[in-house]
Amino acid sequence: MTDGSVRRGRKPVISRERVLDAAADALAEGGADSISLRAIARSLGVVSSAIYRHYSSRDELLTDLIVQTYASLGEYVTLAEASVASSDTRERFAVIVRSTRAWAGQNPHRYALIYGTPIPGYRAPQSILEPAAVVGSLIARVIADAAASGATLPADPARDAAAPAFVPLAEAFGLEPELAPAVAAGVAVWSQLFGHLSFELFGHYAGVVDDVDAYTEFLIAEMSSRLGLSRPVEPGQG
Amino acid sequence: MTDGSVRRGRKPVISRERVLDAAADALAEGGADSISLRAIARSLGVVSSAIYRHYSSRDELLTDLIVQTYASLGEYVTLAEASVASSDTRERFAVIVRSTRAWAGQNPHRYALIYGTPIPGYRAPQSILEPAAVVGSLIARVIADAAASGATLPADPARDAAAPAFVPLAEAFGLEPELAPAVAAGVAVWSQLFGHLSFELFGHYAGVVDDVDAYTEFLIAEMSSRLGLSRPVEPGQG
């Protein structure tokens, strides 16, 4: 008994976790619309109404699934970034982009669940705001580390004019108000990244961009320079 | 008889157009998942199977709806752009962005239909490639006109390195191969625009960007400078 209350009644043959796992499998295979409670119940060898003992509605299940999916993406990208020297902010950003794209490519339905059209009728609760920030947070950390090591942004009056509106967000990330311009640039890059991935996954690059790998590297270079990221100076060289 | 074939049999009470219009209404009101053949049939005062005389499947209806939606967006943006002096490429681009965003804000479900998650089970035919290019084409025209009036791109080695891959696309738009770098920048801006709009409409800016109007203007400035767009020089001044 993990909690204080006493277990009574018959033992459950399914659990919230098992339902969620089955839903994740259904999502991975057939997309969000194949997450049917009846199919999940079938795959668990149970009748559909039994699911309702553990999830009161499909939306509640979807919420858990979305949170789990953000977590999966976050783990994947965090792990990838860990293999880069923390001083190489340019490469850290590049790895964030590449690994986010790799995750999306390997999990297109999960990507669509969190970055595509919101599920019809589904209203996301506040509780997903924090997990949803995972990639943005990683970008923010790169920005902070770059600033700490003396990186400077390229000149951009419009960005600096927009910066005051980003002071609260900078503070939410634990950054100094002086970094608001970098945060503004970071938000732009963040949405651009997912615009790129959505276009790739949703087929909008058909007939427009052939070599998406190479194109992604171009975008990385472009976004990096807007963030003022550069490779660290090799000591004892140049 | 508009075509050569002879009309026989009973007169149709519904038509392909009436079905499509009813579908568009359903889409506008409740999103893509409320486009049900039964609901459409009900709204037309007809039994659901009657729809199949005009559309062989829901997918076929969706395809028409998608094409119609791209056309609507294209008309809206084209009309907006027409009110700007063609020499002011910077403002033309700004109006393309603003009007695309305005259209999306007024038609969120239609936006989601074409730029959100592809409809599950739905596979887009080749025939939507051309209508889908509408906003991209408008951006390409701005790029061409800017180049014709002597605009130059800011330096960006990564973009120029990626440019050769965009020569075919430049040619598809009727542009000189020398404009491939501008086309590369244009594609980046194009996907960034829809990344921005999707984030706004799909709720990803919650807690991140408050004043999306102002933020959009910042993005316009940033994207314009990457495209080398500027206001035309006022004659007899400076």
Next chain:
DNA sequence: CGTATCTCAAGAGCGGTGCTCACTAATTCG
């Protein structure tokens, strides 16, 4: 031990969906 109590899954059922198919009403041609 026996029973009350609690928990969970079963199963029937409601109204919704896309889609098929046999049928019939309506129209026009020979």
Next chain:
DNA sequence: CGAATTAGTGAGCACCGCTCTTGAGATACG
């Protein structure tokens, strides 16, 4: 008028989310 053609009807299939009643299983307590 009869044949041919066309379009809408209505029943039906298999699926969906969800609700509600029922009964099986497991524990707690007198």
